[in-house]
């Protein structure tokens with residue numbers, strides 16, 4: 001099909017929830033995506049932090065092909081070898097003792113919220129139902145996760161919202177202390193707010209939150225849907241903060257593009273879910289967890305997380321260098337390969353379009369922030385190419 005034919009079909013039949021760009025891709029390899037006409041683009045967005053190993057990594061493709069030919073799905077009525085193996089890998093690499101698999105980030109967060117509530121319920125505290133999250137956070141698009149998301153624009157049309165979510169200001173420990181009460185069940189944090197413009201949280205704040213949770217039997221949930229699996233230059237972002245969450249969630253990069261979500265918990269909490277309390281038809285099926293296993297194996301073999309760290313340092317330094325003294329630039333920020341450049345003028349979408357015309361894909365936030373989420377296999381040469389183009393545009 002031509003691009004025009006695809007666009008016409010989509011416009012006619014797909015519900016219009018996305019403002020799509022005038023592009024459709026046909027093929028991908030490593031850092032590159034190829035459009036319908038064969039034009040190549042360096043992908044500095046990775047399907048919004050999903051394609052950690054770039055596009056169509058040969059190990060991932062081979063494993064998925066082999067698994068698809070053997071068995072794609074049974075149900076969770078039966079044991080599933082790659083699911084058990086992936087859970088073991090997650091537990092070996094993180095502070096989790098047990099894992100529940102779903103299909104997306106929002107679903108993983110829903111599971112985390114349910115687990116926090118059931119922990120208090122089964123401990124004789126059914127009144128502890130309140131979840132505190134941050135203003136400007138993003139936790140997903142389901143009804144409970146839009147209620148937990150601290151952004152009015154996602155909520156207005158869907159009121160009344162799922163009750164008992166409260167929002168506090170990032171890095172304001174006093175407001176959090178004032179907000180905690182006898183009904184508080186959990187505090188849920190993104191350690192780097194991605195969707196709202198790449199805002200890392202203060203380390204001291206996170207450590208104070210951990211302490212408050214310990215003192216008050218409040219569950220600390222860390223949403224690592226975007227930050228997890230190496231994105232920040234550590235396997236999990238919580239490692240930067242020298243804390244361990246009670247529960248954390250992952251999704252995006254875990255399957256390298258195959259939909260998967262994971263709710264990961266310490267035994268103290270995980271044991272409160274028993275048969276009937278939670279479930280998923282597709283969650284953790286053969287195909288998705290086979291992909292997850294390959295991601296872990298390639299990460300270990302090819303030192304992918306170290307590359308994310310090293311390239312993150314290089315990328316931010318390079319962005320500082322090419323924007324130094326430029327009045328258009330307000331701030332370069334981020335951690336690992338989660339990088340944002342805030343502008344002083346609302347021209348982020350123009351820059352994004354011009355980069356696209358020149359064969360580079362990035363994201364934007366609120367018209368003022370350039371958002372970079374390259375695959376974790378990105379090289380200095382790739383970064384140099386993007387920066388040369390960006391520098392000429394700026």
Ligand SMILES: Cc1ncc(COP(=O)(O)O)c(C=O)c1O
Pocket residue numbers: 048104105106107109138139140141190194195223224225226227251252
């Ligand atoms: C921090 C965070 N949590 C949750 C989600 C929701 O994930 P999904 O779109 O897979 O439901 C996202 C998606 O961008 C995210 O960035």
